[in-house]
Amino acid sequence: MGRITLDKVRKAFGDVEVIPPLDLRIEDGEFVVFVGPSGCGKSTLLRLIAGLEDVTDGEIRIDGTDATRLSPSKRGLAMVFQSYALYPHMSVRKNIAFPLKMAGLSQDQIDAKVNAAAKVLNLDSYLDRRPGQLSGGQRQRVAIGRAIVREPSAFLFDEPLSNLDAALRVGMRLEISELHKRLATTMVYVTHDQVEAMTMADKIVVLNAGRIEQVGSPLDLYRAPRNVFVAGFIGSPKMNLITGPEAAKHDAQTIGIRPEHLAVTDGAGTWTGTVGVSEHLGSDTFFHVTVEGFDTPLTVRAGGEVSLHYGDTIHLTPDPAQLHRFDAQGLRIA
Amino acid sequence: MGRITLDKVRKAFGDVEVIPPLDLRIEDGEFVVFVGPSGCGKSTLLRLIAGLEDVTDGEIRIDGTDATRLSPSKRGLAMVFQSYALYPHMSVRKNIAFPLKMAGLSQDQIDAKVNAAAKVLNLDSYLDRRPGQLSGGQRQRVAIGRAIVREPSAFLFDEPLSNLDAALRVGMRLEISELHKRLATTMVYVTHDQVEAMTMADKIVVLNAGRIEQVGSPLDLYRAPRNVFVAGFIGSPKMNLITGPEAAKHDAQTIGIRPEHLAVTDGAGTWTGTVGVSEHLGSDTFFHVTVEGFDTPLTVRAGGEVSLHYGDTIHLTPDPAQLHRFDAQGLRIA
Amino acid sequence: MATQHSRSAARVMMAPAVFLLLVWMLVPLILTLWFSTLDYRPMRGTFDCCEGLGNYTRFVTSSAFLSSVVTTLQLVGGVLLITVIGGILLANLLDQPIWGQGVVRILVIAPFFVMPTVSALVWKNMFMNPVNGLFAHLFKAFGLQPIDWLSQAPLFSIILIVSWQWLPFATLILLTAIQSLDSEQMEAAEMDGAGPLSRFYHMTLPHLARSITVVVLIQTIFLLSIFAEIYVTTGGAFGTRTLTYLVYQRVIESQNVGLGSAGGIIAVILANIVALVLMRVVGKNLDA
Amino acid sequence: AQAETITIATVNNGDMIRMQRLASHFTEMHPDVTVEWVTLEENVLRQNVTTDIATGGGQYDVITIGTYEVPIWGELGWLQSLNDLGDDYNIDDLLPAVRGGLTVDGNLYASPFYGESSMVMYRTDLMEAAGLEMPEAPTWDFIRDAAAAMTDRDNEIYGICLRGKAGWGENMAFLTAMGNSFGARWFDMDWTPQFDTEAWSNTLNFYIDMMTQSGPPGASNNGFNENLALFQTGHCGMWIDATVAASFVTNPTDSQVADSVGFALAPDNGLGKRGNWLWAWSLAIPSSSDAPEAARQFIAWATGPDYAALVASEEGWANVPPGTRTSLYENQEYLDAAPFAAMTLRSMEAADPTNPTVDPVPYTGVQFVAIPEFAGLATEVGQFFSAALAGQTTAAAALEQAQELATEEMEAAGY
Amino acid sequence: MARAVTTRRKIAYTALAWAIGLTIFFPILWTILTSFKTEAAAIADPPVFFNFDWTLENYAVVQERSDYMRYLWNSVALAVGSTVLGIIIAVPAAWSMAFVPAKRTKDILMWMLSTKMLPAVGVLYPIRLILIETGLLDSKGALIFILMMINLPIIIWMLYTYFREIPGEILEAARMDGAGLKAEILYVLTPMAIPGIASTVLLNIILAWNEAFWTLTLTTIDAAPLTAFIASYSSPEGLFYAKLSAASTMAIAPILIMGWFSQKQLVRGLTFGAVK
Ligand SMILES: Nc1ncnc2c1ncn2[C@@H]1O[C@H](COP(=O)(O)OP(=O)(O)OP(=O)(O)O)[C@@H](O)[C@H]1O
Numbered sequence A, B: 001m002g003r004i005t006l007d008k009v010r011k012a013f014g015d016v017e018v019i020p021p022l023d024l025r026i027e028d029g030e031f032v033v034f035v036g037p038s039g040c041g042k043s044t045l046l047r048l049i050a051g052l053e054d055v056t057d058g059e060i061r062i063d064g065t066d067a068t069r070l071s072p073s074k075r076g077l078a079m080v081f082q083s084y085a086l087y088p089h090m091s092v093r094k095n096i097a098f099p100l101k102m103a104g105l106s107q108d109q110i111d112a113k114v115n116a117a118a119k120v121l122n123l124d125s126y127l128d129r130r131p132g133q134l135s136g137g138q139r140q141r142v143a144i145g146r147a148i149v150r151e152p153s154a155f156l157f158d159e160p161l162s163n164l165d166a167a168l169r170v171g172m173r174l175e176i177s178e179l180h181k182r183l184a185t186t187m188v189y190v191t192h193d194q195v196e197a198m199t200m201a202d203k204i205v206v207l208n209a210g211r212i213e214q215v216g217s218p219l220d221l222y223r224a225p226r227n228v229f230v231a232g233f234i235g236s237p238k239m240n241l242i243t244g245p246e247a248a249k250h251d252a253q254t255i256g257i258r259p260e261h262l263a264v265t266d267g268a269g270t271w272t273g274t275v276g277v278s279e280h281l282g283s284d285t286f287f288h289v290t291v292e293g294f295d296t297p298l299t300v301r302a303g304g305e306v307s308l309h310y311g312d313t314i315h316l317t318p319d320p321a322q323l324h325r326f327d328a329q330g331l332r333i334a
Numbered sequence C: 001m002a003t004q005h006s007r008s009a010a011r012v013m014m015a016p017a018v019f020l021l022l023v024w025m026l027v028p029l030i031l032t033l034w035f036s037t038l039d040y041r042p043m044r045g046t047f048d049c050c051e052g053l054g055n056y057t058r059f060v061t062s063s064a065f066l067s068s069v070v071t072t073l074q075l076v077g078g079v080l081l082i083t084v085i086g087g088i089l090l091a092n093l094l095d096q097p098i099w100g101q102g103v104v105r106i107l108v109i110a111p112f113f114v115m116p117t118v119s120a121l122v123w124k125n126m127f128m129n130p131v132n133g134l135f136a137h138l139f140k141a142f143g144l145q146p147i148d149w150l151s152q153a154p155l156f157s158i159i160l161i162v163s164w165q166w167l168p169f170a171t172l173i174l175l176t177a178i179q180s181l182d183s184e185q186m187e188a189a190e191m192d193g194a195g196p197l198s199r200f201y202h203m204t205l206p207h208l209a210r211s212i213t214v215v216v217l218i219q220t221i222f223l224l225s226i227f228a229e230i231y232v233t234t235g236g237a238f239g240t241r242t243l244t245y246l247v248y249q250r251v252i253e254s255q256n257v258g259l260g261s262a263g264g265i266i267a268v269i270l271a272n273i274v275a276l277v278l279m280r281v282v283g284k285n286l287d288a
Numbered sequence D: 001a002q003a004e005t006i007t008i009a010t011v012n013n014g015d016m017i018r019m020q021r022l023a024s025h026f027t028e029m030h031p032d033v034t035v036e037w038v039t040l041e042e043n044v045l046r047q048n049v050t051t052d053i054a055t056g057g058g059q060y061d062v063i064t065i066g067t068y069e070v071p072i073w074g075e076l077g078w079l080q081s082l083n084d085l086g087d088d089y090n091i092d093d094l095l096p097a098v099r100g101g102l103t104v105d106g107n108l109y110a111s112p113f114y115g116e117s118s119m120v121m122y123r124t125d126l127m128e129a130a131g132l133e134m135p136e137a138p139t140w141d142f143i144r145d146a147a148a149a150m151t152d153r154d155n156e157i158y159g160i161c162l163r164g165k166a167g168w169g170e171n172m173a174f175l176t177a178m179g180n181s182f183g184a185r186w187f188d189m190d191w192t193p194q195f196d197t198e199a200w201s202n203t204l205n206f207y208i209d210m211m212t213q214s215g216p217p218g219a220s221n222n223g224f225n226e227n228l229a230l231f232q233t234g235h236c237g238m239w240i241d242a243t244v245a246a247s248f249v250t251n252p253t254d255s256q257v258a259d260s261v262g263f264a265l266a267p268d269n270g271l272g273k274r275g276n277w278l279w280a281w282s283l284a285i286p287s288s289s290d291a292p293e294a295a296r297q298f299i300a301w302a303t304g305p306d307y308a309a310l311v312a313s314e315e316g317w318a319n320v321p322p323g324t325r326t327s328l329y330e331n332q333e334y335l336d337a338a339p340f341a342a343m344t345l346r347s348m349e350a351a352d353p354t355n356p357t358v359d360p361v362p363y364t365g366v367q368f369v370a371i372p373e374f375a376g377l378a379t380e381v382g383q384f385f386s387a388a389l390a391g392q393t394t395a396a397a398a399l400e401q402a403q404e405l406a407t408e409e410m411e412a413a414g415y
Numbered sequence E: 001m002a003r004a005v006t007t008r009r010k011i012a013y014t015a016l017a018w019a020i021g022l023t024i025f026f027p028i029l030w031t032i033l034t035s036f037k038t039e040a041a042a043i044a045d046p047p048v049f050f051n052f053d054w055t056l057e058n059y060a061v062v063q064e065r066s067d068y069m070r071y072l073w074n075s076v077a078l079a080v081g082s083t084v085l086g087i088i089i090a091v092p093a094a095w096s097m098a099f100v101p102a103k104r105t106k107d108i109l110m111w112m113l114s115t116k117m118l119p120a121v122g123v124l125y126p127i128r129l130i131l132i133e134t135g136l137l138d139s140k141g142a143l144i145f146i147l148m149m150i151n152l153p154i155i156i157w158m159l160y161t162y163f164r165e166i167p168g169e170i171l172e173a174a175r176m177d178g179a180g181l182k183a184e185i186l187y188v189l190t191p192m193a194i195p196g197i198a199s200t201v202l203l204n205i206i207l208a209w210n211e212a213f214w215t216l217t218l219t220t221i222d223a224a225p226l227t228a229f230i231a232s233y234s235s236p237e238g239l240f241y242a243k244l245s246a247a248s249t250m251a252i253a254p255i256l257i258m259g260w261f262s263q264k265q266l267v268r269g270l271t272f273g274a275v276k
C-alpha cells in the first residue's frame, strides 16, 4: 500500500547525468526525507517517482508493480508542490474537490470527502475563499487537503514549507508529522532544511550530486555520519571539521567534533583559543573560537548564562566519545 | 552622527491607524532591531524613519534636527531592502557608485570609494557583473555596499536576510554584525526572525500592532520579558505559558517557563505528563508533553541522547529561578 | 511610496498627458456638438443656426441607423469570436513542441503589420474576386461554382479580412499568457488525474481569462472604428454599413456635416456604452 | 515671375498619369513653376478635394473634377473662372455639350481634360459565333438576346458586363442613363422622386434579368475597372461603358481581345433617348488656391489644343485624351489611329445634359442630377440596386426603399 | 514538463502548425510573388506559383509614377516622431499611475482609452478647420501630434502595465540613494523598463504606420505617407494586380521587416499586462 522501489534509476537531461544509477527502497508507511544541497537532484528524484519526468534508465516499482512507464495520474500518488500549485481561479472547496471530480466521483461523495478533509486540516471556515485570499500556512493546508482526499498510496512533498516564515514552518512541521502518524501513509519529503529532516523523518536520504551519500534514521546520521559530507551536512550548527596535525594525532585525515560536544573547561583543556564573535540566543550561546593551528574557527555551544567576552582566552575539551574520524577518502573510520 | 529620535510619531493609512503615537530613541552607534509578528508595523516604522512614508503626526529628529518633512534623499540615511532593490540594468560597480553619482562626486572619488567598499565586502571580482548574475548572498553584499559608500549617519535594514537560505543567512548575519563592529554606525534592523534579533541587536524593540511592547538588550528580554507577548515572542522554542489553577498557585494569572528550563526528573517531579511528538535534532531533543490540567502541551528541551518514546510518562520540574509570572493584564510580576 | 512629495510630483507628471487628452477630446467634441445643431451643408453653402435636435432625430430615425448599429455589433462580435477562439487554439498549438517554432510565429504575426487598406485591397482583388481571384480559381479547380464573396457573403467576408488582421494580435497575447501558466499547476492537475482536455478546460482557459479580457477590450476599441476594410471592399453596400461608415457617408458623401456630426456624437455615446458594458462584464478580470 | 509651386490633385487613370509623365514639357516652358502631384483613386480624390474645398483648406491649386461638381461648385463661388485662358486656348473649339456642362452663368469654371460618353463595346468574334450582327444603334431587346446567345458559362464567357458596384458614379451612372432610355427619371417637375413608376420598374427589372441571365458572377461588385479587366481578358461578350475604355480594349499590350472589338451606340427603347451619358474630367482652380496664375498656365497647357499633338508625338495618336475638342475629330491622323473615334463623337453628340429624359425634369445632367444631395442619395440608392442585383432583395423592394429614402432626403433638403 | 514528447506527436504538431502558419501568411506571400509577375501571369488560371517570368517591371512602373522614397520618409517620420513624442509624454504619466496610484487612477486610465473611441470621421471637419486656421494642414508636425494623440492612451496603458511590474522598492532605493525625481525616472525607471518601452515603441510605430484616415485626409504632399501612396493604386484601370501587388509590397515591406527583426521584443512585450 505504498512501497516504492527504485532500481538502478538513472536520469540524464540531454548529456548531463543528473542522477547516476541509484537504488532505493521506501517501505510502506515510512516518512522518508531527501536532503542535500541545492541542485543535488532532490526534486528530480521526486519527480521521477511522481512520473512527472521520464527515467532515462532503470525501473520504478510501486507496491511491487512496474510503474516506470505509467502516467502520473495512474500511479496513485499525490504531490504537494513547493509553490503549492493551487488553482487560483477555484475556491478552496473546488481545489480540494478537483482530483475527486477528475476521478468521476458523485457530488455527494465529493462533498463528504472534502468536508472531512477540511475538518482534519481546520479549513472549514475558508472553503469558499480563493487561494489568493489565504495566508501561506492556509494555502499549504489546502495543498495538503487536495492530496489527502485522493487517499493516495504515498504522498510526495517538494519543499512544502520553504515559502513559509519561521514560526509557521514550525507549526506546519508538527502538523505534517501528526498527519503522518494519523494516516500512516508513506511520505516522501524533499527539503534542504536539515531541522525539518531531523525532526520529521523516519529515514533520511542524504543526496549529493545525484548520489546517495547515506540512508538512515536521523539519529544514525547524527551519531555516525558515513563520511565528511554527511557529517558537515547534518547537525546545526555545523560539525567542526579539523584537518592537519591535530587530525593526524587521531590517525585520521580529518576529525570532527560538534559544537555541542565541546566543553569549555576552566584552567586547562585540550585546545586553547580566543573568543571571537559570540551569539547569545538566551537559551544557548554560540562562540566562535580561534584556535592556533586550525584553519577555521571552532564553533562552541554553551549555555545561555555563560559569560565570555570578545578576546577572552578559553580552553576547550572535546568529548572523546563524540569525536568523529575520517580517512583520506572522507569515509568514517569506525 | 546617527542619533534618531521619534517623538509621538503616529501613522495612519486612511482611517486605519497602523502606528499609534510612539516614542523611541536610537543612540548613535547602536544596533537596534525591530521585531514583531507579521503586519505589526515594523516596515512602516522603518519607512517613516527613512522618509519613504509621511508621518501622520509627531516628529522625527535625526542628530537633533527635525527631519520630519525632509525628503528621503536629504536625511543622510541608507537603506537595504528585503528584495535588495539592486538596479538590474547596472553592473555591480555602477550600482554601488549610483548614490555617489547622485551626490555629484567626481569620477575619481567615486572609483576610490567603490573600490574600497568592494574590498571590504569581498566583491572585487564581481564588480563588472550584473546583479542577475550574482548569488543571493552576493546580491545582499552589493546592497550593503551601496549603502556603505554614502557613509550614512545610520543604516536601515528591512529583513535583509529573509530571502536567503538558512546556511547563507547564518553567514550574512555574522558579516553584518562584524560590519557594525567595524563601522560603529547606527543600524536599525527589521526582522521577524528572533534568532537574528537575539544575536545581532544591542537593543531590541518588540512591536505588536504598532505599539512598542518592550525595549531592551536581548538578554534582558530573554530574562525578564515585560509581558506575556514578549515572553512568548522571544526565545525558541517558545516559552510554555500556563494559565489556570497551576498559575494561581504562584499568585499569577499566567506563569511561563522556557523549554530549556524544564528538567526531566526521575521518579518524581512537579508535573507529570505523557510524551507526545518528539523532535530529535541530534544535539537536542524537543518533547511535547501533555500534562493533565494544562490547555496546551508543554515543550521540553532535553539533550540529544535522552531516549523517551511516544506515550512514556515523565516527570518535569521547572527551574524556580526561571519561572516567569504575569498578572491579569499580562504584565510581569517582579 | 506615497509621500506628500511624490503625490504632488505625480500630479505634475500626469498633467501633460491628461491635459492633452482632454483638449484632444473636448475641442473637437465641442465643435462637433456645435455643428450637430447646425444646418451645415457646405455643398449648399448653408451654415445656419439652430436645427436644435433636428439632426439627431433625423439621424436616429433614418432607416439606416438601426441596421448600422446591428451591423457594427455583428462585425465586432464576429471578429472577436473568430480571433479569440482562433487565437486560443493557435496559441495552444504554438505552445506545443514543434520544429521551427520561431519561424511559424513570424508567419502567424505577419498580417498584423499589414496596412488595413492593403489587406483589404489584396483580399478583395486577389482572393475574393469571383473571376480572377484565387478562391475562384480554387473553386473552379474543384469543379465548384465560384462564390462572389463580397456580394453573397459580404459581412462574413469583411469579418474574415478583419479577423485575418487581428488574429495575430490575439494569438500573441494568448500565447504569452499560456506560456506564463505555472507549470507546477499543470503538473498538479496531471497528478490529480486530469487529462489533456480537462487540463485545457479547467486550467488553461481560466488562466487565460484575463488575457482574453484584454484582447476583447483592445480589439473592441479598434474594431468599432473599422473603416478602410469596408470602404475598399463593399463601400458599405449589402448590409455592411457600420455606424462609423454611416457617419462617413453623411459627412463625406452627402456632405451634410450637421447630420454627420450628430451621428458622430451618437456613435461616441454608443461606443462608450459598449465600453462601459464591457468594463462591467469583463473589467473585473482586469484587476485580479 | 517668382518661383511658384502648384499642387495638382488628380485621378489615377491612364490619361492623367500620362499627363503627369508629360508635365516635364510644361515645366520646361515654365521653369519658375514647380509641379507637385497628388494622384489618388477616384473616390479618395473626390473625398479629399471636396472636404478641402468645402473647408477652404487651399491644399490644391489644380483639381480634377467631373461635370457633376462643376456647376454646383461654380455657383458656390468655390472655383475661379477660366474665361481667359489665353488666346492659344481656343475656347470655341470645345465640344458644345461638354462646354455647356462646365459653364455657369456664362463663366467657364473648369477646362475639360477629356470627355466621354458611353457606348456598346462588343466582341466581333463572339458575335459572329453567335450568328448575330450588331446594328449601329441597337435596341435593349437586341442586347439582351445577343447577350444570352453569346454567354458560355463553361468557358467563362458572359454575354454582357455592366456596372453593378454601388456608387453614384458607378452603377447609378449606368442605371440613370439606362433609365433615361426607358422613360424613367429621378424627379418630376415638383422634385418628387419617381422610383415608384413603371419606367423605373422596367429599367431595373430588365437590367437585373439580363445580368442574371448573361452577366458575370459577382457583377454587383464590378465597377468600371473590374469590367475593363474582365473584358480585356476575354470574359465579356458586350460591355456598355465609357467611351474612353475603347482605347484600352483595343490596345494590344493590355488587351487580349484587342483585334476583335466592335463599337455601337448605346441601346435605346425607341422612346427617343439613348442610354448613354456625358462626362468630362476637367481641371479647375479652387478659389482658395494661392498660385492661381501658375495653375491657369498649367490648365491652359494641359487642356489646350497643343496638348493633343504633344501626346501624339510622344505616345501616339491613340492615346490622345478624347472628347473635348472638335478639332481632334477633324484630324485624320487621329481618326486613323482611333477606330472608335467616330463612334465616340456620335455618342457624345447623342447625349443632352440639359434635356436628358423623355419626360421633362427640373434638373440637368444625363447620368446624374446636378444637385448637391445627389451624390449621397444616389450612392445609397445604388446600394439598394446593387443588393437587388446580388439577389439579396427584389427589384420591387429596392425601388421601394429608394423611393422612401429619396423622399426623406428631398424633404430634409427642403425641396 | 520535461517528459519526452513522442516524435510522432511532435511531427503532427509541427505539420499542423506549419500548415496553419503558411495559410495565414499566404496572402502576403502571394502578394509578394504577384508583384514580380506580369499582369497576365498575375491572373493566370490555374495560378502560377514560382514558375513564371520574374520581372521587376511593376516596381519600375510604380516608382516612376510616384516617388516612393518621399512617401517612405514621411511614413518613417510620422511613425517614429509620433511614437517618440508619445513616449516622452507617457512615461511620466505612467510613472504616476503605477507608483503613486490614487483611487481614480483606474478610472483615468479607462477614460483615456475611451478617447480612442471617437469616430475619426465625426470630428474630421472640426480638426480640419482647426488645422486650416493654424495653417498646419499637410504639415508633418500636426500629423505627428495627431497620431501621437490617437495612440497616447495605448502607450500610457502599456507603459503603466510594465511599470507596475517593476518593484517600487527599487525606485525607493534610488530615492534613498539621493536621486531626485528626474534622476529616478531617467537613470533607474526608464532603463529598467527598456524591454517594455521597446515593445510599446514597436507597437505604436506599427499603429502609426498603418493609420489610414488622418494621414489621408490631412495631407497632400509634404506629409503624405505610404497610406496615401497606396491610395493611388487601389483601383487603376485595366489589369492591375501585379502593379497593386508591387505597390502593396513596397508599402508594407519596411514595417514587415522591422516587425520581423524585432518580433522577439514585440512578442515579449505585447501583453498589455495581460499576463500576471
Ligand atoms: N529540465 C531540466 N533540464 C536540464 N537540467 C535540469 C532540469 N531540471 C533540473 N536540472 C538540473 O538537474 C540538477 C538537479 O536539479 P533539482 O531540481 O533536482 O535539484 P534540487 O536538489 O531539487 O535543488 P533545489 O534544492 O535547489 O530545489 C540541477 O543541476 C539542475 O540544473
Ligand SMILES: Nc1ncnc2c1ncn2[C@@H]1O[C@H](COP(=O)(O)OP(=O)(O)OP(=O)(O)O)[C@@H](O)[C@H]1O
Residues within 6 Å of the ligand: B013, B018, B036, B037, B038, B039, B040, B041, B042, B043, B044, B045, B192
Ligand atoms: N500603503 C498601505 N496602505 C494601507 N495599509 C498599509 C500600507 N502599508 C502597510 N499597511 C498596513 O500596515 C500594517 C503594517 O504593515 P507593515 O508592512 O509595516 O508590517 P510589517 O511588520 O513590516 O510586516 P511583515 O513582517 O509582514 O513585513 C499592516 O496591517 C499593513 O496591512
Ligand SMILES: [Mg+2]
Residues within 6 Å of the ligand: A042, A043, A044
Ligand atoms: Mg528542488
Ligand SMILES: [Mg+2]
Residues within 6 Å of the ligand: B042, B043, B044
Ligand atoms: Mg515588512
